[in-house]
Amino acid sequence: MFQRQDVLGGLLLVGLGVAGLVFGAPLEMGTPRRMGPGFFPMILSWLLIGLGGIVAIGGAVRAGATASRIAWRPLILITVATGAFGALIDRTGLLLATVAVVALSAFAGRDARPAEVAALAVTMAVCTAVLFVYALGQPLPLWGR
Amino acid sequence: MELLGNLALGFSVAVNPTNLLFCFIGALLGTIIGVLPGIGPLATISILLPITFQFQPVTALIMLAGIYYGAQYGGSTTSILVNLPGETSSIVTCLDGHQMARRGRAGAALAVAALGSFFAGCVSTLLIAVASPPLARLGLSFQAPEYFSLMVLGLIGAVVLAHGSVVKAVGMIVLGLLFGMVGTDLNSGRQRYSFGIGELSDGIGFVTLAMGLFGVADILVNLERSVAPRLTAVIGKLWPTREEFRHAAPAALRGTVLGSLLGVLPGGGAALASFAAYALEKKVSRRPEEFGRGAVEGVAGPESANNAAAQTSFIPMLTLGIPSNAMMALLVGAMSIFGVIPGPRILTEQAGLFWGLVASMWIGNVMLLIINLPLIGIWVQMLRIPYRLLHPMILLFCCIGVYSLNTSAVDVGLMALFGLLGYALLKLGFEPAPMLLGFVLGPLMEENLRRALVVSRGDATVFITRPISAALLALSLLGLASVILPNVRRVRQDAFQE
Numbered sequence: 001m002f003q004r005q006d007v008l009g010g011l012l013l014v015g016l017g018v019a020g021l022v023f024g025a026p027l028e029m030g031t032p033r034r035m036g037p038g039f040f041p042m043i044l045s046w047l048l049i050g051l052g053g054i055v056a057i058g059g060a061v062r063a064g065a066t067a068s069r070i071a072w073r074p075l076i077l078i079t080v081a082t083g084a085f086g087a088l089i090d091r092t093g094l095l096l097a098t099v100a101v102v103a104l105s106a107f108a109g110r111d112a113r114p115a116e117v118a119a120l121a122v123t124m125a126v127c128t129a130v131l132f133v134y135a136l137g138q139p140l141p142l143w144g145r
Numbered sequence: 146m147e148l149l150g151n152l153a154l155g156f157s158v159a160v161n162p163t164n165l166l167f168c169f170i171g172a173l174l175g176t177i178i179g180v181l182p183g184i185g186p187l188a189t190i191s192i193l194l195p196i197t198f199q200f201q202p203v204t205a206l207i208m209l210a211g212i213y214y215g216a217q218y219g220g221s222t223t224s225i226l227v228n229l230p231g232e233t234s235s236i237v238t239c240l241d242g243h244q245m246a247r248r249g250r251a252g253a254a255l256a257v258a259a260l261g262s263f264f265a266g267c268v269s270t271l272l273i274a275v276a277s278p279p280l281a282r283l284g285l286s287f288q289a290p291e292y293f294s295l296m297v298l299g300l301i302g303a304v305v306l307a308h309g310s311v312v313k314a315v316g317m318i319v320l321g322l323l324f325g326m327v328g329t330d331l332n333s334g335r336q337r338y339s340f341g342i343g344e345l346s347d348g349i350g351f352v353t354l355a356m357g358l359f360g361v362a363d364i365l366v367n368l369e370r371s372v373a374p375r376l377t378a379v380i381g382k383l384w385p386t387r388e389e390f391r392h393a394a395p396a397a398l399r400g401t402v403l404g405s406l407l408g409v410l411p412g413g414g415a416a417l418a419s420f421a422a423y424a425l426e427k428k429v430s431r432r433p434e435e436f437g438r439g440a441v442e443g444v445a446g447p448e449s450a451n452n453a454a455a456q457t458s459f460i461p462m463l464t465l466g467i468p469s470n471a472m473m474a475l476l477v478g479a480m481s482i483f484g485v486i487p488g489p490r491i492l493t494e495q496a497g498l499f500w501g502l503v504a505s506m507w508i509g510n511v512m513l514l515i516i517n518l519p520l521i522g523i524w525v526q527m528l529r530i531p532y533r534l535l536h537p538m539i540l541l542f543c544c545i546g547v548y549s550l551n552t553s554a555v556d557v558g559l560m561a562l563f564g565l566l567g568y569a570l571l572k573l574g575f576e577p578a579p580m581l582l583g584f585v586l587g588p589l590m591e592e593n594l595r596r597a598l599v600v601s602r603g604d605a606t607v608f609i610t611r612p613i614s615a616a617l618l619a620l621s622l623l624g625l626a627s628v629i630l631p632n633v634r635r636v637r638q639d640a641f642q643e
Contacts (some may be wrong), residue, residue, distance in 0.1 A: 002337075008572035013316045020323050023338055027330075033603030037330035037337055040591040044323045051316040058312070067572055074368035075568065078361065078540065079561050085544040086557030094545075101544055102537040109368055109533045120534060124541060136196055138549045 003039040003066045006059025013052025020045030077108035094133065098125040148274060151500050155274075158501030159508055164204050168505045171208035172512045175215015178392040180223055180524045184539055186216040187472060187578075188360040190350050190439055192539075192546045194479055202483035203498045207505040209479060210459070213472055214266065214506065217415055217452045218513045221258040223526060225251055234415035234451040237423040241436060248439050252383040259517045261397035266510035267452035268401050269408070273460055273503050277410075277492060280464040284489030287465075289596035290607050294617035296590050297469045301621040302411025303579050304628070310629050313575050321580035324349055325587020332595065344555040346541035351478040353547050353556045353585060357563025358577045360543040364536050365568040383518060389441045392629030396426050397449040404450030408457030412507040414470035415458075422450035441575075456506055463487050463499060467586075469498070471578035474585040 020041060030036025057065075081104035088097040102121040106112045132138040158164065178189045179488055190209050197205035220235035225242035238258065245254040287295065300383030304314040327338045339345035385393065403425055404418040426446040427436050436443050458469050466488035468474040493497050517524075547560045570577050572581045601607035 003572045005572075006313075009313065009570075009575060012573065013320065013570065016320060016323070020338075023340075026339060027335060028333075030604060031342065032598050032605065035332075035591075035595045035598060037333045037335040040594065041323065041337060044319055044326070047319045048323060051312055051319060054312050055310070055316065065574065070572070071365075071369045074365050075565075078365055078368075079565060081540060082361065082544060082557060082561035082564065085541075085548070086554040086561070089544075089548055089557070090554050092297045097544075098541060101541050105364075105537040105540045106533065108364075111531075111533050116534075117537075118589065120537060124538065128541065128545060132196075132545060132549070137199070138196070138545075139552055140545070140549060 004059045004063075005065045005067045007058075008067055010052045010054070010056025010059055013055060014017075014049050016047045017048030017050075017052060020048065031108050072111075073106040078105055081105040081108070089144075090141065091144050094140045095125045095129060095142060098128050147278070151278075151496070152274060152504060154496060155500030155502075155504030158203060158497050159207070159504040161243040163201075164207050164392060164501065164505060165508070167200070167204050168211050168509050169512055171211020172215040172509045175217075176219035176513065176516050176524060177527065178212070179216035179219020179221075179235075180527055181530070184363070185359070186213045187355065187475060188363060188539070188543075189216075190472075190475055190479070191355040191360060192542045194352055194482075195546050195549045197479075198482070202480070202485050203501045205402065205483065206476070206480065206498070206502050207509075209476060210502060213476075214452060214455045214509065215513055215516075216520065217448075217455050218259060218262050218517050219524065220451075221262075221444075221448050222255065222521065223528065224530060225254045225258065227528060229333055234419045234455075235337050235448070236416075237419050237447045238444055240423070241438070241440045244437065244439035245441065245444065250474035252412040253385040253389055254441070254444050255521055257385055257389065257393045257397075257445050258382045259514055261393065261400065261445045262452040263510050263514045264397050265404060265449035266456060266513075267404050268506060269453040269456040270503060270507045270510070272405055272457055273463075275571060276460055276498075277464045277499075277503075279370040279490045280460065281489040284465045287297070287489075287613070289593045290611050290614040291617065293590060294608055294614040295465065295467055295640075296593070298585050298617045298621045298624075299411040299461075299469065300579075300582065300586065301624050303470065303582055305624040309574070309576055311625075314579050315359065317570070317575055317577060317579045318583040321583025321585075322587040322590065324354065324580070325584045326618065331588075331592070342555065342620075344553050344559075346455060348551060349584075350547075350556060351475070351581070352550055352582060353560050354509070354563055355475055355478075356543045356547055357560040358567040358580065359383070360539065361560060361564025362567025363575070364569060365538055365564065365606060366571055367532065368536065375577075380568075385441070393441045393445035396445040399429070400446035400449030403451045404453030405457045407450070408454030409460050409469070411461065411467070411469045415455040418450040418454035419447035422446040447510070448594065459502075463491060463502075464489060466589075467580060468542040471581040472547070474581045477627060600610045 024038055024041045024045060027038030028036035029038045029042060052135045081101045082098065084104055085101040088100055096115040099121045102124050103117055106120065129142060133140050133142060174189065178184050178186065189212055197208065217234060219239045223229050223240035224235040225246050228239050228243040242254045243250065300318050304311055306340060327345055329346050330337055336346060400422040403422050407418040407421060408414065423446060426442045427433050430442060456471055462468045462473040463475060468477045477487055485495060485498065498617060544557055547556045567577050597607055
């Protein structure tokens with residue numbers, strides 16, 4: 001039952017709605033006449049919990065599509081590649097961050113060829129430096145700050 | 146004659162050499178990403194947005210709009226030649242377009258698609274010019290309750306016309322609205338959901354959200370399936386025969402009318418218009434058995450419709466400030482970064498920008514005709530680029546784009562998180578596009594709700610005692626009822642069968 005798309009999806013919405021309530025708890029509700037900062041977020045969180053509940057119960061009652069398997073390799077490598085760019089850009093600069101993101105993400109696919117990836121990473125590093133830093137004048141640190 | 150004066154003003158802005166150049170770049174980029182499967186206009190515009198910040202607002206908007214309608218042209222090319230839609234709005238073009246290609250009429254199919262799109266582009270540009278001023282005048286009479294109800298209608302419309310489960314689509318919108326609450330509350334100055342992270346005190350950047358949901362999540366989904374387009378068809382002669390022309394012309398006309406109407410509706414847009422136009426052509430045709438075997442009407446109708454809708458969906462966005470689809474929500478976000486607030490005042494206060502954009506659409510359509518017909522062979526070659534080389538580049542541009550927006554590495558991490566969320570949502574059968582709509586409208590909706598309730602002293606009936614607001618809410622209710630009721634019936638039937 002917990003493999004069903006709608007059960008999982010509904011629970012995801014309920015979870016996000018509960019998070020909205022919990023983290024929004026310190027915000028004052030106010031009155032309709034003088035809406036506090038918590039007024040609209042609380043309405044939305046309860047709506048989300050309600051809608052998530054409907055989706056989850058609907059999925060539990062009716063036989064629906066099961067969620068397809070997660071492809072872990074792209075999921076992990078793409079996320080790590082993005083994280084690596086974020087971690088490197090301020091420390092070592094655009095060139096190394098580019099090499100990292102291209103090299104890591106290329107291996108997220110099943111048909112990566114090491115020599116090709118190396119060539120692509122170096123080419124992209126040079127291209128981004130020329131295009132974004134010199135041609136477009138974007139405020140990107142080449143070698144870190 | 147006011148119209149001619151306005152258009153003259155528009156063309157004087159649009160033919161400025163810089164604007165012409167960026168109109169061309171936008172149309173060209175749109176064609177390229179339209180041809181390439183795996184990257185769409187939403188992701189492209191998100192990626193390019195930071196670069197446009199150093200331009201004049203009108204130049205930037207001309208280019209971004211060009212990418213959107215250019216993608217409608219390019220998307221048909223891959224549908225016809227390799228039976229692989231470049232964009233969601235050209236899925237139906239595969240049905241008959243590729244059949245024509247297999248019969249050796251690929252050139253004719255491409256020409257019909259491009260000419261139909263061009264015709265639709267010209268008509269819908271004129272429609273924007275004619276319909277916008279009166280709509281803006283109506284918009285000026287709107288106050289907080291009307292605006293709140295209009296936004297409700299816009300959001301419900303997006304649900305009604307979306308495919309798939311209604312409840313799930315509403316859930317996505319509410320989630321988007323909730324993400325829109327992150328940051329400093331403008332009224333009380335209180336921090337909401339910012340977890341002490343400085344970058345979040347101004348709210349989640351909409352580029353960060355859009356790139357995570359559409360750029361990164363799309364890569365994750367694409368890497369799961371292995372797509373390898375095979376180029377089989379020969380383009381052949383470009384000019385359609387007299388017989389083909391006789392079938393295509395009325396279909397293009399019907400597609401243009403239908404697409405123009407569906408583009409204006411909340412929730413409408415290019416994809417919906419192309420599906421509706423295909424259904425219409427099949428229904429009115431005297432030879433429905435030809436559909437699916439290379440009927441030229443099945444190319445002309447949907448291709449005209451998607452281009453018409455892509456352009457008329459600018460009408461409610463520009464004149465009322467209400468985006469009707471995710472693409473328009475992205476442009477609203479882009480405009481607000483430039484300090485241009487879309488809405489009824491834009492026609493008077495930013496006349497040059499508004500009419501310049503409208504005029505550039507016509508110029509862009511002429512450019513697209515040239516880019517797409519004589520030069521088609523070049524774009525087809527781009528299909529030889531394997532996805533294993535494309536996805537690292539797309540991810541890299543996403544990273545650079547998000548980072549350079551605020552020179553913030555935290556935003557890159559947030560984008561990765563939204564990528565994961567988008568992937569999870571897609572896996573669980575949710576359509577994340579309505580979320581962006583909710584996200585953009587969230588703060589606006591809260592503000593108008595607050596104002597309406599202050600004026601009415603906390604009396605919620607203000608929304609149904611004011612006639613325009615009541616009418617808008619009644620329409621929303623009607624729309625919602627029309628999609629929910631058959632569902633209720635179906636659930637009952639299922640229950641009875643068990």
